[in-house]
Amino acid sequence: MSGKCNVFCYLSKKHFMRRISNRRYSPITCSNPACGIEFVPHDRRQIYCEQQCRINFNNDKRHEENNSRFSDEKQSRLNRKILAAAWEKLINQKEKLVARINLEWDKFNFQTQASIKKNLKTGRNILWYHDYGLELIDPAGNLFEIHKKP
Numbered sequence: 001m002s003g004k005c006n007v008f009c010y011l012s013k014k015h016f017m018r019r020i021s022n023r024r025y026s027p028i029t030c031s032n033p034a035c036g037i038e039f040v041p042h043d044r045r046q047i048y049c050e051q052q053c054r055i056n057f058n059n060d061k062r063h064e065e066n067n068s069r070f071s072d073e074k075q076s077r078l079n080r081k082i083l084a085a086a087w088e089k090l091i092n093q094k095e096k097l098v099a100r101i102n103l104e105w106d107k108f109n110f111q112t113q114a115s116i117k118k119n120l121k122t123g124r125n126i127l128w129y130h131d132y133g134l135e136l137i138d139p140a141g142n143l144f145e146i147h148k149k150p
């Protein structure tokens with residue numbers, strides 16, 4: 001940006017040229033779609049009306065990138081629903097065992113993020129999807145026990 005002008009500067013050719021150059025750019029529309037105001041850039045590379053607008057836009061972009069995480073959250077809720085249904089089916093069983101293949105058949109997604117907590121009784125990890133959890137009982141048979149938070 002242009003520096004401060006003193007009285008000598010005001011009278012100089014340089015000052016005059018600078019004023020011209022300041023006015024050289026024609027108005028453009030701010031690149032933040034949420035803003036869209038028309039402004040006169042003071043630099044050829046300026047595409048946002050002001051710095052805050054650029055920051056807002058980049059924040060929005062990051063928010064959009066987080067959407068993949070939101071869809072992960074959606075799948076996590078679906079996983080929970082599948083476990084809840086399986087739990088209901090096994091309600092009278094002492095051990096609520098379910099095979100991986102059955103869960104996958106119901107569109108359970110094991111790639112979805114879960115909170116992992118160790119079962120202190122068995123020493124095995126439980127993958128929690130909200131209030132339902134899966135504990136891998138038999139890795140060879142891909143057998144899980146379903147847990148429910150009290």
Ligand SMILES: [Zn+2]
Binds near residue numbers: 030032053
């Ligand atoms: Zn703007």
